[in-house]
Amino acid sequence: xxxxxxxxxxxxxxxxxxxxxxxxxxxxxxxxxxxxxxxxxxxxxxxxxxxxxxxxxxxxxxxxxxxxxxxxxxxxxxxxxxxxxxxxxxxxxxxxxxxxxxxxxxxxxxxxxxxxxxxxxxxxxxxxxxxxxxxxxxxxxxxxxxxxxxxxxxxxxxxxxxxxxxxxxxxxxxxxxxxxxxxxxxxxxxxxxxxxxxxxxxxxxxxxxxxxxxxxxxxxxxxxxxxxxxxxxxxxxxxxxxxxxxxxxxxxxxxxxxxxxxxxxxxxxxxxxxxxxxxxxxxxxxxxxxxxxxxxxxxxxxxxxxxxxxxxxxxxxxxxxxxxxxxxxxxxxxxxxxxxxxxxxxxxxxxxxxxxxxxxxxxxxxxxxxxxxxxxxxxxxxxxxxxxxxxxxxxxxxxxxxxxxxxxxxxxxxxxxxxxxxxxxxxxxxxxxxxxxxxxxxxxxxxxxxxxxxxxxxxxxxxxxxxxxxxxxxxxxxxxxxxxxxxxxxxxxxxxxxxxxxxxxxxx
Numbered sequence: 352x353x354x355x356x357x358x359x360x361x362x363x364x365x366x367x368x369x370x371x372x373x374x375x376x377x378x379x380x381x382x383x384x385x386x387x388x389x390x391x392x393x394x395x396x397x398x399x400x401x402x403x404x405x406x407x408x409x410x411x412x413x414x415x416x417x418x419x420x421x422x423x424x425x426x427x428x429x430x431x432x433x434x435x436x437x438x439x440x441x442x443x444x445x446x447x448x449x450x451x452x453x454x455x456x457x458x459x460x461x462x463x464x465x466x467x468x469x470x471x472x473x474x475x476x477x478x479x480x481x482x483x484x485x486x487x488x489x490x491x492x493x494x495x496x497x498x499x500x501x502x503x504x505x506x507x508x509x510x511x512x513x514x515x516x517x518x519x520x521x522x523x524x525x526x527x528x529x530x531x532x533x534x535x536x537x538x539x540x541x542x543x544x545x546x547x548x549x550x551x552x553x554x555x556x557x558x559x560x561x562x563x564x565x566x567x568x569x570x571x572x573x574x575x576x577x578x579x580x581x582x583x584x585x586x587x588x589x590x591x592x593x594x595x596x597x598x599x600x601x602x603x604x605x606x607x608x609x610x611x612x613x614x615x616x617x618x619x620x621x622x623x624x625x626x627x628x629x630x631x632x633x634x635x636x637x638x639x640x641x642x643x644x645x646x647x648x649x650x651x652x653x654x655x656x657x658x659x660x661x662x663x664x665x666x667x668x669x670x671x672x673x674x675x676x677x678x679x680x681x682x683x684x685x686x687x688x689x690x691x692x693x694x695x696x697x698x699x700x701x702x703x704x705x706x707x708x709x710x711x712x713x714x715x716x717x718x719x720x721x722x723x724x725x726x727x728x729x730x731x732x733x734x735x736x737x738x739x740x741x742x743x744x745x746x747x748x749x750x751x752x753x754x755x756x757x758x759x760x761x762x763x764x765x766x767x768x769x770x771x772x773x774x775x776x777x778x779x780x781x782x783x784x785x786x787x788x789x790x791x792x793x794x795x796x797x798x799x800x801x802x803x804x805x806x807x808x809x810x811x812x813x814x815x816x817x818x819x820x821x822x823x824x825x826x827x828x829x830x831x832x833x834x835x836x837x838x839x840x841x842x843x844x845x846x847x848x849x850x851x852x853x854x855x856x857x858x859x
Contacts, residue, residue: 362438362663367393369431370658371424371441373460373468375403376503376527376627377575378420380427381655382434390659396430398423399623402446403504403527410451417456424463432465437713440658441468442753444476445504445525454780467782469753473521476654477507478671478750481516483657484573484650497567497642500653501576501634503527503627508558508638510567518565520558524551526576529630530612537612539629544607547633548640555641563643573650576631579624581649586619594647599636606632661751671751676720679749683730685723689804694722696809697797701790704816708789717756718790721763725798728764741765745778755779759787766791767798771849788850792821795846799839811859820853827858 362368362385372379382394400423405416431439443460447453447470461468471479480500490496492513500507504525510518533547572581572594580602584590587605589598602617606629609615615625638644664670680687697718701710728740745761752760758778766775776787800809811826830837840856847854 367434367438368659368662369434369439370655370662371427371431371439371464371466371468372653372655372658373402373420373424373441373443373447374400374503374574374654375444375446375505375525376401378402378423378427379653379655380430381659382431383659385663388663390663394430396427398426401503401527401627403525404531406446406449406504406528410449412446412450412456417459420456421459421463424460428463428465436466438662439466440662441466442476442479442654442658443468443470444502444654445473445523445528448472448754449504457780461780461782467780469755471753472748473505473507474519474748475750475753476505477509477519477521478516479654479657479661480507480573481509481511481519481657482514482660483652483654484571485511485514486660487652487656488571488650490569494568495566497562497570497644498573498650499570499577499635499638499647500573501526501631502574506634506638508555508562508642510562510565518558518562522554524554524634526627526631526634529634530627531630533633534612534629539607539609539611539615541607544603544633548637551633551637552641555637559641570644570647571650572635572647573653575624576628577635577647578649578651579620579628580632580635581647582619583617586617592649594635594649596639596645599632599639603632603636665751672720672749675750675752676723679727679744679747680723683727683743685726685729686804688806689726689801690723692801692804692806693725693794693797694719696800696812697722697793699812700793700796700814703814704789704793704821707816707818708785710786710789714786714790717759717763717786718793721760721767721790721794722797724760725764725767725794735769737765737768755783759783762787763791763794766850767794769846771846773849788852792847792850792852792854795843796823799836799843802836802839803833819851820855821847822855822857824857824859830858 364386366385367382369382378398378400380396381392383390383392400419402416402420405413441464450456457468481498484498495510495512498509502525506522506524508520509516581592581594583602584594584598585592589601605617606615612626612629620628701715701718727743728736731739741761741764744764745757749757762776776784779787810829813824815822844854
């Protein structure tokens with residue numbers, strides 16, 4: 352297969368990158384400068400938004416919390432106004448994942464920030480957390496490390512080696528959500544703590560045996576909760592900043608001396624962290640119990656640093672999405688020769704229409720990946736294979752892809768043949784709709800051109816695009832020798848109309 356075309360602009364020394372983390376407790380932004388292939392942090396911003404605090408049982412978000420989020424993002428957006436969009440990534444995590452109507456939040460949030468916002472799965476969040484920790488505290492490649500990240504809405508547990516995550520788990524347990532779940536009325540007691548600990552420990556036990564069997568050489572905790580508990584341990588003179596198994600009962604007993612959350616008095620605990628420390632400490636105690644931990648060192652890095660390093664690799668040899676697509680092709684036995692034929696033709700069309708249709712390098716990459724995966728559903732059934740393939744692409748955890756990117760890719764796979772459903776692009780934000788429809792049009796044509804799985808080159812395929820139009824010019828003799836293709840092309844303007852494209856086909 353051909354190599355992936357590079358999407359990102361090559362970084363020059365002095366270029367700025369920014370990562371925005373819309374966490375369930377706090378929003379973070381890190382701005383870094385690229386110098387000699389390394390990153391130097393030049394600015395950090397953090398605001399306590401408590402997004403999870405506004406989430407209700409129906410997946411709605413309170414107006415007060417929405418407003419806090421938008422105001423914070425507007426301030427972040429002011430700081431990164433002059434950074435090109437290709438060098439900014441904003442990621443939303445657990446709370447946005449759980450919204451019943453995420454676009455109702457994301458659209459005004461993107462307007463406030465001035466950049467698109469991606470929603471990542473728990474497992475992708477875990478990969479990025481590990482990447483950030485691994486770069487901040489490198490270890491020998493043959494050593495395994497466990498990383499635990501307790502966020503506001505979820506907890507990620509990862510075992511990795513070097514910069515690669517080997518095992519990833521994401522639990523619906525976070526310091527904000529767990530405090531609300533077990534201590535929502537603000538009252539604390541030993542009985543309530545023990546009952547809650549039993550429930551939370553059971554969540555970790557789903558994977559604890561497998562993790563303990565694999566093992567690890569050292570363990571690190573990232574994000575604010577682990578850092579806060581480490582500082583409490585140090586202030587209580589139990590450790591020098593790490594968290595050890597013998598220290599946790601002392602911290603817990605000190606916390607439970609308070610009858611309410613408002614009365615908690617732990618040395619080294621900030622006022623900002625006090626309302627949610629009970630849930631965070633509960634999660635960490637459960638993790639220690641289930642995983643048999645003895646010591647957890649504290650890392651200064653978290654997902655936002657991982658996002659920055661992930662951006663360095665994207666579009667180059669270290670883009671994790673390349674390996675993920677290749678793995679899917681192998682797992683589902685995709686015909687590589689046919690995929691490459693479709694890819695080459697799709698890119699030939701793309702390069703002719705990219706400028707008038709305002710398609711960019713990231714769109715080109717998405718078209719390549721759709722071409723490589725368009726026949727994925729054939730492993731399940733030939734009938735409606737585009738439907739099966741789209742379902743797999745959308746609902747599989749694919750390393751390196753955000754939810755929107757998977758939905759985008761799934762929409763291309765779903766619409767590459769047959770009738771285009773009216774709902775095919777409903778999951779995508781408005782800003783992605785024009786490129787999604789245009790890429791679908793190009794993929795449909797490339798697939799049609801190679802329906803017979805011929806290896807012979809196409810002698811002529813000229814494309815000219817306008818506002819909502821696409822004109823093709825083919826070799827007359829070549830087309831006349833292919834009556835099936837000619838019939839398919841004669842019926843294709845109807846399919847294109849569903850994509851908002853007027854198709855004209857000529858020969859010469």
